[in-house]
Amino acid sequence: MSIWLVGAGPMAQQYAKVLDAMHCDYQVIGRSHRSASEFTAATGKTVLPGGVDAVLQRSVLTPSKAIVAVGAKELFSVASKLIMGGVKELLLEKPGCLYRNEFKQLTDLALEAECKVFVAYNRRYFTSVIKARDLIEQEGGVSSFNFEFTEWSHLYLQSDKDKDILARALIGNSSHAIDLAFFLGGKPKELCSFRAGYLPWHEAGARFSGAGITEANATFSYCADWQAAGRWSVEVLTAQYRYILKPMETLHRIKTGSTTMESVVLDDEIDKRFKPGLFRQTAAFIHGDISSLCGLTEQLIMFDLYYKMAGYKDDKIADKPNV
Numbered sequence: 001m002s003i004w005l006v007g008a009g010p011m012a013q014q015y016a017k018v019l020d021a022m023h024c025d026y027q028v029i030g031r032s033h034r035s036a037s038e039f040t041a042a043t044g045k046t047v048l049p050g051g052v053d054a055v056l057q058r059s060v061l062t063p064s065k066a067i068v069a070v071g072a073k074e075l076f077s078v079a080s081k082l083i084m085g086g087v088k089e090l091l092l093e094k095p096g097c098l099y100r101n102e103f104k105q106l107t108d109l110a111l112e113a114e115c116k117v118f119v120a121y122n123r124r125y126f127t128s129v130i131k132a133r134d135l136i137e138q139e140g141g142v143s144s145f146n147f148e149f150t151e152w153s154h155l156y157l158q159s160d161k162d163k164d165i166l167a168r169a170l171i172g173n174s175s176h177a178i179d180l181a182f183f184l185g186g187k188p189k190e191l192c193s194f195r196a197g198y199l200p201w202h203e204a205g206a207r208f209s210g211a212g213i214t215e216a217n218a219t220f221s222y223c224a225d226w227q228a229a230g231r232w233s234v235e236v237l238t239a240q241y242r243y244i245l246k247p248m249e250t251l252h253r254i255k256t257g258s259t260t261m262e263s264v265v266l267d268d269e270i271d272k273r274f275k276p277g278l279f280r281q282t283a284a285f286i287h288g289d290i291s292s293l294c295g296l297t298e299q300l301i302m303f304d305l306y307y308k309m310a311g312y313k314d315d316k317i318a319d320k321p322n323v
Helices: 010-021 033-043 051-058 072-084 100-113 127-138 153-157 169-185 269-273 278-287 296-310
Strands: 002-006 025-029 065-068 089-093 116-120 144-149 188-196 207-214 219-225 232-237 241-245 252-255 261-263
Touching (some): 002 072, 010 025, 010 278, 025 051, 065 278, 072 089, 072 100, 144 169, 188 296, 207 296
Parallel strands (some): 002 025, 065 089, 089 116
Antiparallel strands (some): 207 219, 252 261
């Protein structure tokens, strides 16, 4: 079974490393000569030039599966072309699209073409997360949880990323942490959100907080201050333990009635050999195990959540909050 790997940048190189280890038959589709040359130098794999348009025109048969690892602004266009070209299963790099209206169009297109599309939130497949889910289930489920998605503003100020991508940083980057929090804690049925502050590259806000309750009646809260120190983290509480993913590749816990934090031993060799979570996620997509993959309907619901948390608008201009 041949697979198309669309994209030739750093993320595509990570996928190639996994596909090679799995002995998969795949073809790489690139657009720019520079990224194609760098990809070949790093992986030894030849890149088909000209982008998706050229390859679709030349190809008699399209593969049943494709992995899309292009830039955030190109995700919508590339995924749409692959769906219309007959590909039936896509693993689309996060966040899938930068804008909710684009993602809604992509969802409608995929449903009409009977194409299964999944958004690649690889943190769902961290060894630490798999272990945490297992322990939480054993202990009767989630009582409450909290999470932080602070971004490091000084890195964004130094970034050469497109201004539209920077202006959607909560979806383009912070959604990694937010998705994981609700993947572990449960989907919200009620959410109150607040934002304040202003950043030149993210006019929608600089400080975020909120709280709510999930469909299973677990309470939750979150915060992020993009003008202060911090990092991504998720804490999930059960009747027996507080589980702490900070950093998310690790797992610690505190027993109820104690203040002593202990490390949970992980068999995480696979996350050290490859980009954490990527091997298991890719294997799940290739072998059809979609139980932990983020589907289109789920991501469309999450887009509503991200927009509420960030104050985004589909016209690409966000309302400025009170400073």
